[in-house]
Amino acid sequence: MQFSPYHIGTMSLKNRWIMLAAHTGFAEGTALGERDYAFYEERAKGGAAAVTMVLAVNEDGALKGMYQGGTLEEDSLRILADKVHQYDCRLIVQLFHCGRNESGKHHEGKALLAPSAVASPIFRTEPREMTEAELEETKEAFAKTAALCRKCGADAVEISVSAGYLLSEFLSPLTNLRKDCYGYEKDQGMTYPLEVLAAVRQAVDDLPMLVKVSGAQMLDGGYDLTNTVVFCRKAREWADAFTVTGGWHESPVEQISYFVEKGAYGPFAAAVRKYTELPVIACNRIQDEETAERLLEEGVCDLVGSARAFLADPHFVEKLEKKEIYNPCQGCNHCIADVLKGKELKCAFCPETGREYMENQRRKIATRKEVLVIGGGPAGMYAAKKAAERGFKTTLVCQEAALGGQLKLAKLPPHKEDLGRFVSWLEQELERLEVNVLLGQKADVSFVMEKKPYLTVIATGSKPLFPQLEGLEREDASLAQEVLAMTEEEMSVFGQGQTILIGGGSLGMETAAYLMAKVPEAKIKILEQGSKMGKDLGALARPLLRELKQAGVQLMADSKAVSVSEKKVFISLAGQTFFVQADHIITAVGSEAAPEPEIAMALMDERLSYAVVGDADHPADVGEGLESVFSLFSRFYLA
Structure with a gap:
């Protein structure tokens, strides 16, 4: 079904795949x-039936680096519409107002406007309650921006009433404390958002209008799916379709990371579809053909939407239809983390x-x-890809029997299996590029020296560090990487x-999760000398910590291992020394670069060009390693 045509009002779509709105931060x-x-x-060229760009309705509603309807030059929007139309792709423009959901620092010192003076738990900047005049001006801004989109060739507009941005803030008793006609006590806060929809409909006439909603707020005391369905039933008077996502950005329930099952929020879309009888686009972790x-065959939705799948591979849909391997979204959340920090949109794996x-x-x-590339990990494979794309005769040398480097192990912990698909995609790219x-x-x-290449790229990765603890010999402990490489029979000893x-960073925590999945009876304590577990994971530490606790893993932060003796690990905790029983010891204390200095020295002696990329330069995550390669080949190519 996903490759069959569909219509939303007057908008014809060649298939069922919609690229959803993603704030790029590109506006200058x-x-x-x-x-x-x-x-x-x-992305239009790559097979999307429609692409969605975001347009703030006014300056007050704009995120950093976002275009605004009141100042946008009309001709530039016409050009964009023409460009995507070349590929039988439609342009949807999402009309947006951030409300309280923005950093005060990024808002250039101006007050954030919201239904009530309730700060976002993400940005912690208290907004100012909107006056009646500001509400009227904002409503007019939605209508004027919608009219601009119609005038400039957009095929549809989408009104954002989701994720904790302005219009959705009216729908929640947590963020709408007003006592006037727009307060929550008046029609559950629906009055103002519905007035905005009515104003937009009048402005665009028969141009298709989509409404994007969060299926539920997913916060204690917030609105639920029933409230959303009631709102959507009222909105039917003006809407042609609904885009249904999960919760709000600040929800403690994961929304779009690899901890969420694929298509998990489909039931929200199904409920809206059932009770409105209008077309519905389902969202959240829909990034593969299956x-x-x-979701389409089960009648959960009429169309499927994704933003991040199109970030990882702009030709994602085209490749799906041709049954080709594509670069899969990893659900790592680097993209949204950057946007929330006011940075430009980017994909860690593309x-x-x-x-x-x-x-x-x-x-x-x-x-x-x-070009000679030394190293078969992700940085080395990507370097070979970029060199071949530039037209160089490219050789990649890998000391191991298979490509993938550390990703061969990194894909093993729960939820990380798509890293294997990333390696498979790179392997296909290397074959395609010969x-x-x-x-x-x-x-x-x-x-x-026998080859004397024009450029040598050293991508030899890193090697694990072993902690220097009194009484701890190498044979007394296993590296986390060694545990990940064990057979289930070998791992049974940990039972x-x-x-x-x-080591309570990502490697240690993910190794513990993998071990508990394979040996559920294992008893594991994680020692982390820092104050925070999984610091390098950012927001993804929270769901992983929750899973580890549920599995019975004990987490001990501010606990520095200082020595080992007779199956005891002595730790320094709050200025005191204690010991914990240690029948088995696993170490995950980081890594160090392994850059092959002899090769670099020989190349310098011969005045041959070389570059060190990825972990061979300094240990980092995959995204930073790929970025170092991209930066190299952005500078280095034949003119």
């Missing part, structure tokens, strides 16, 4: 530019996202000059006695 003036055009055009087809205009300026040049891949080959100095895992 009052006109869309080449960066914006290239970003949306690439999930989309299941550095080209937002830089399509730069890539379009690169010419592939036929050359016999060779990269010469040498597996099980050691690239030493003599090997490199007896107490296991102490030293």
Whole structure:
């Protein structure tokens, strides 16, 4: 069903895949530019039935780096519409107002406006309660911006009443404390959002109008699915379709990360569809053919929407239809974390996202000059891909028998399996680009000097650190990486006695999760010398910590391991020394770069160009490693 046509009002769609709204942060003036055009055009070219851009209705409602309806140059929006229309793709413009959901620092010192003076738990900036005059002005701004979209060739508008932004704030008793006609006690706060919908409908006439709603607020005391259905039934008078997402950004329940099952919030869409009898676009973790087809065939929705799948691979839909491997969204949340921090949109696993205009300026040049890439991890594979795309004759040398580097282990903990699909996609890309891949080959100095390549990229990764603790010998402990590589029979030893895992970062926590999944009877204590577990995971630490606690793992922060003796690990805690029983010890205390200095020195002696990328330069996450490669090949190419 996902590749069959559909209609929403007067808007015809070639398939059922909608690229949802994503704030890019690209705005630098009052006109869309080449960066914006290239970003949306690439996704239109890649098979989306429609792409959605975000447009703030006025300055008060704009996030940092967001275009505004009151100042946007009309011709630039017309150009965007024309560009996406070339590919039988439709342009939807989401009309947006941030309400309280923005950083005061990013709002250039201006007060945030909201139904009531209740601060967001994310940004913690208290907004100012909107006056009746400001409410009227904002309503007019929605209508005027909608009229602009119609005038400039947009195929539909979408009104944002979701995620904790302005209009959805009226619907919640937690954020709407007003005592006037727009307060929550008056029709559960629906009055003002419905007035906005009516004003927009009048402004756009028969142009299709979508309404984006959160299925439930997912906060104690907030609105639920029943409230959302009631609102949508009232909104039917003006709406042509609904886009149904999960909860709010500040909800303690995961919304879009890899901890959420694919298509998990489909039931919200199904309820809205059932009780409104209007077309519905389902959202949240719909990023593969199987999930989309299941939701459509079961009648959960009429269309499926994703933003992040199109960030990871702009040609995602085209590849689905052709049964080709694509770069899958990892659900790592780096994209939304950056946006919430006021940074530009980017994808950790696709550095080209937002830089399509730069890539379009690169010419592939036929050359016999060779690029040699040493290392078969993600940075090395991506470096070989970029070199081949630039036109270089490219060889990748991998000492191991298979490509993937540390991702071969990183994909093993719960929820991380899509990392394996990322490696498979890179392998396919190397084959497509005719990269010469040498597996099980050691690239030493003599090997490199025999080739004398035009450029050598050293992507040899990193190696685990072993903690220097009094009494701890290497044979007394297992590295986290060694545990991940064990067979289930080898891991069974952890089912007896107490296991102490030293290191409470992402590696330690994910190793514990993997071990508990394989050996549920294991007893694990994680020691972290810092004050916070999973600091490098950011917001993703919360659901992982919850899972570990539910599995019975004991978490001990501010606990520095200082020595080991006779199956005891001594720790410093609050200035006191204690010990914990340790029948088994696992260490996950970080890594250090392994950059092959002998090769670098030999290349310098011969005055041959080289670059060190990824973990071989300094240990970091996959995204930073890929970014270092993209940066290299943005500077380095034949003219």
